[in-house]
Amino acid sequence: MDNTRSILSVLVYPIQLLVSMPVDFVEDTYEMLISYTDLKKENAILKQKQLIDSIKLLKFAALENENIRLRSLLENSFKLGEQVLVAELLSVNLVPYEHVVVVNKGSRFGVYAKQPVLDGSGVVGQVIRSLPLSSEIMLITDPNHAIPVQVNRNGLRTIAIGSGQLDRLILPFLPNNADILPGDLLVTSGLGGTFPQGYPVAVVDNFTVQPNKPFANIYATPKAQLDRSRELLIVWTDSTPVPLTFPQPKTQTQTQTQTQTQTQTKTKTKTKTKTKTKTETETETETETETETSAENAAQ
């Protein structure tokens, strides 16, 4: 059945491209018409931002190293970074009452169902169907979508459910005396197994106590720009944690193309300061990956 759909989707994909084309064209022309001064201004801002971010990352690298070391002292396994693939949104609208979008990367690029999808500022949703040339992504605001989250301030865990509106999530399972305030950041708790832990999801913006009911009325606004971002990041998480206590054979890492693969097993020796974390399981998609992120960093 899935095979049939894959084959037919190749037939149907040109229609989706055709519909998407005018919108893309308008945006491309708009980009072409941006003035030189605007570009210069934007460039300056981006450079500044990049500087700040790189300084932050410097600190994170040291912290992460320390974290790995401490966990290895506890003989605990540590989950390392993820890889991402940038996919572009197609401007098509499948059905009005669902928040499902189509992107231009599919199983040809190794995308599979249940993969988490992010954008620059937070969690966007998950892949629900990967077709050869495209894949369908359900946003976190879809009425059928639920995402396990925790409050970043105190670690309170709950589930955020989509409301059907692009700017609202519902938290229906928290009691009236729950320690949650407007302005609290919700991050993924990683409990469902689909989303990696620690990515920002939403900010609580409304907390109403309902004295006559068991649960409070809580709404949150998604961090991700669900109606604006055109580039989404599809994430590969390393679902098998790297064991830290016994060394891995070195030959495995040598066969891969990257020269900088840091041996995660050696972190006990605590000499590394410029460690580079990489998932090792997803090497076949390496050519497509543009950036690398680290699971633990985004939480801060």
Add this chain to the structure above:
Amino acid sequence: MQHNNQHNTQRYLVTLLLAMCLKILPLPVVLNYLNPDWVLLVLIYWTLATPERVGVFNALVIGILVDVLTGRLLGQHALIYALISYTCLKLHKRLRHYPVPQQALFIFLLLMFSQMMMFWIENIQAPVQLTVSFWVPVFTGTILWPLVYSGLRYFRIFGFHGRHD
């Protein structure tokens, strides 16, 4: 006659492609909820106009394509389109002689049936929250039927070239 048939097939495919494009066209939120099932409207027109060529199997194939296009359960649209196409085939002689407003009333019934089946099938897969906006495409489809009917009729007879061909 052969010539005419070829023309008809061409025009049929062009209108169908256009309808599929309109069905997934990204629109502002309000218009989005108004967007009717263009493919079904076009299919009904062609079934009524050329019942000897556009039949149930045809509707089935198009339904499966629409399923893939909109990411529904495979066969959902196919079943609905096939049932509606069968109804139209059975009644096409009568429907053709109706005045357009009366035809629109019948189209309303068909669209309502289609939307109810859609709701029923999706509810079997997973419980659906039903809002009033779910039914709006039925009404816009009915209102747009005279336009679709006359437009497609004109296109079927004269094609791209207009009346002076």
